[in-house]
Amino acid sequence: MYHKRGLWAIKAKNGGAFPKHEKKAIAAAPTEKPPKFYPADDVKKPLVNKRKARPTKLRASITPGTVLIILAGRFKGKRVVFLKQLTSGLLLVTGPFKINGVPLRRVNQSYVIATSTKVDISGVNVEKFDDKYFGKKVEKKKKKGEGEFFEAEKEEKSPLPQEKKDDQKSVDAALIQSIEAVPDLKCYLGARFSLKAVMKPHELVF
């Protein structure tokens, strides 16, 4: 084993002795006071967990500009343009709104089919959108008196703030230009996807 591992060569290279490195000096730990209380039975320590929270791994087929097919929810079957992945792991997606009515929206990767059609997304700036932009607005709860319990709860749906509408327009403007450059792509994004009798999903190439 000594000869096979070439230890003789390592020794020769180092001038006859095996190369050593100096041991790191251990800093003296501060003296701990003995604990006042010992539990009756041994307390188990939880195992060390060094895992870090990361956004979901993005499928290789999904890149910025990919056309996705949404499979569930209000917009099921809609073909939609992928913009970026947010830090929560959800995908930021837009219709564009003028073409198929899908606004800037978050969508889970699992509920999406990625097609191989790509749209040129270079003119679009999506830096400002993050998960907080899409969070629900929290209003301060007003204390209800007895009388108000019996009244029908007025659900105030606040209208969409103008700021969000402007964001939608600015994102879509550049997108729609690059979409109109490709023939038929606008109609394609406006149409919904559906399975016909002949189509076998496991054999289809998207």
Place this chain on the structure above:
Amino acid sequence: MPFKRYVEIGRIALVNYGKDYGKLVVIVDVIDQNRALVDAPDMVRGQMNFKRLTLTDIKIDIKRVPNKKTLIAALEAADVKNKWESSSWGRKLIVQKKRASLNDFDRFKIMLAKIKKAGVVRQELAKLKKETTA
């Protein structure tokens, strides 16, 4: 009702099962009642059961077990590739392959084209109907 396509040296066959599915191969020798020695420009010469082969109409002129160079030259001389791709069988396979590889966007474009074509046909038909009734 006699047979038209025979197993002979130089017969081109289509592989219908196994790793080389869909390839065109040349029968270069017959091993026994069930197996043939088979060769193609892009594969190693090997044996195949006749059950894995479907004979085609194309036959080339070679001697028993030629070497690769001679085989490729004979295939070029007989122009097998073009004969196959212009035959109705060959064209069907090409269309099948194309359809299987279609993108979702391609399928959409084809749907639009079909609708357009049907519209044009229907217009012509309406014109002809008008002429015959008028």
